[in-house]
Amino acid sequence: MPKLVVKNLRKMFGTFEALKDVSFQVEEKETLCLLGPSGCGKTTILRIIAGLEVPTSGEVFLDGVLVNDLPPQRRQIGLVFQDYAIFPHLSVFENIAYGLRVRKMSEAELVKKVRETASLVDVESILDLPSKKLGLSEMQRVAVGRSLALDPKLLLLDEPLSNIDAKARERMRTELGKLQKEIGIATVYVTHDQLEAMTLADRIAVMRNGLIEQIGTASEIYDNARTLFVANFIGSPPMNLMDCEVVYDGNRVILKSGDLALDVTEFAETVRGKGEGEELVLGIRPEDLSLDVQKTNPSAIEAKVQLVEPIGARSIYHLRIGGLTVLAKGYAMPDVNVGSNLWATFNKDKVHLFDKKTEEAVV
């Protein structure tokens, strides 16, 4: 039985429809990530699951039981906020014990429970420390521990890494990943950061304007984006998207986009059934363009470098190809600068195609 089932959730704020019709489920031990830009409705879903917000219609089931009418404190859900909401005047021990004291647990039982939880989130050695002395990573673990102490059925995390500087975020992302593996509890995780979602989630629900556009594993979403929005939202830098049309030249099948012509005869199956001149969007991820300083590949296309962004072992190259700006990501090439001429080869089996009108992938 799935741990959490969310069915046909709708939410109106006045005349604004924040959630249109959202359904998904989360399995035992699974981490599902709600990913989308601000305003897409992801936090509203979280608040409805927690019981902090009442849906206009739709149902929330926990362990098969409808919880719509249960108040937040009776739902057995642990909620970890963006700022962790640790009580600074209390010790780590008292922070973790907080919910247990509210429940009037006996002292002996409480101590045992706090110690168990502390060992799970690896804060045993700092139980006596005042919370105001904690580092970010410790605060995160205490916040998760405080929720876990109450034996929740489900853990909800609301952008837990968003207010943290980049370097610490990277470290804490890894730590949170390990922690999840160890505690193995069903989790719903909200974020606007696609990298966080890709690395922490078992499955990702990509949201836009109150709807889930696609739900799947990181690889499914990255490699087989179902819509233009998903293609553009996942990946950094995002997928290159260019308007194109199908041209049949004898038995060759060509995708034309401005001055750019891409022979896709070998993948003609994909575009079969598309009429000549039909409007499509061609998508290619920056790492699926290979760059060379010489024309070694006969199908390579000339590209002029407009901007280079070095990011460690790799660089992002902003290229002008046939009147279009195209981004490529590859190993840093020390002699390539603004104004350099390069040869770009499209890795054709990595080309994505979308219908321009419906914005859906052409499979």
Place this chain on the structure above:
Amino acid sequence: MVGLRLVKVSKRAGKRQILKNVSLEIPDKELFVIAGPPGAGRTTLLKIIAGLIAPDEGEVYIGDQMVNTVPPGDRDVGMVFETPPVYPNRTGFQNIAFPLEIRKINDSEIKEQVEEVAEFLQITHLLDRKPATYSGGELQRVALARALVRKPRILLLDEPLKNLDAKIRERTRVELKRLQREFGITMVFSTHDQLEATAVGDRIAVMNEGVIEQIGGPEVVYSSPRTLFVARFIGSPTMNVTECALKQMGDRWILDASGFNVDVTARAHEIESQAMGQELLLGVRPEDIVLLSSPENTGCFEAQVELTQNFGDERVVTIRVGEVSLNCLTGKDRVFAYDEKVYVKFKQEKARVFNRETGIAVARTAG
């Protein structure tokens, strides 16, 4: 020509030394990035350049002029903050025009200049609207327009992208770099995000606790970090660092890191002469660790997969060797299972060595 020069600038706040002897020289029209974690002293440094804070010691030069005693308004410096203060009751136009109005420039000229900069930043649609209706990115661009409209000699940007969504941040980063190139202004840009720093900067100053640890181009701070701090700050995933000892085995020299080792025969003399009797740290970038599915004859060791993170175009695999966890960067095509046994090889020549006590790089040049 020198656009900006700082000579031994120091600043204390109570007992805390916020800046220690900071010196730097930025040529005209350079995009200079100050990168470092929160608390490194970046904002204080920018405020000293702008004249909003006076340094305890040291000199600030803009062009050839020492400006320590010049008030902020006369320094020809524009500053954009992390959360830009805009006037909520003024329209976009009035907000951008404000610095020109107080300079008593006539109306038709103001209109011309505001429209020019608004067009460049693609915010003409915001000119009639008030800030309450802007998105985070739009607000940031209006603030930027207001700083640009009076064409300052130096533009200071303090974490300009911090409060933007990841996606918008990526786009704005590129726009800022284009803008800097096209307007040909000297820009000093502060960030905590190392990726942003190397992506936009002509040169980067990496700061830690009030000290500049290294200044260099993006490839220099990445490939030849001068200190352990720079090595770990620049690059994502972070460089793996572990304790090691230099040992001789027959005619080979190795760095022994309990559980695995790296052959440094070619550099042994250098390491030995620079760090005789010192405790050492071994640094290996995640992309310089190769994961194999079957063992090779030499320089290969066994490890267990602890965690994998899918970045889309590549994967970060955390492996455990004895007591040590290492992050490795691999292609997206191979999938690793939790607890799977893998064989590991280092690109030996890429390994870095640091003096454990001082954190200074030993034998910096590879191979």
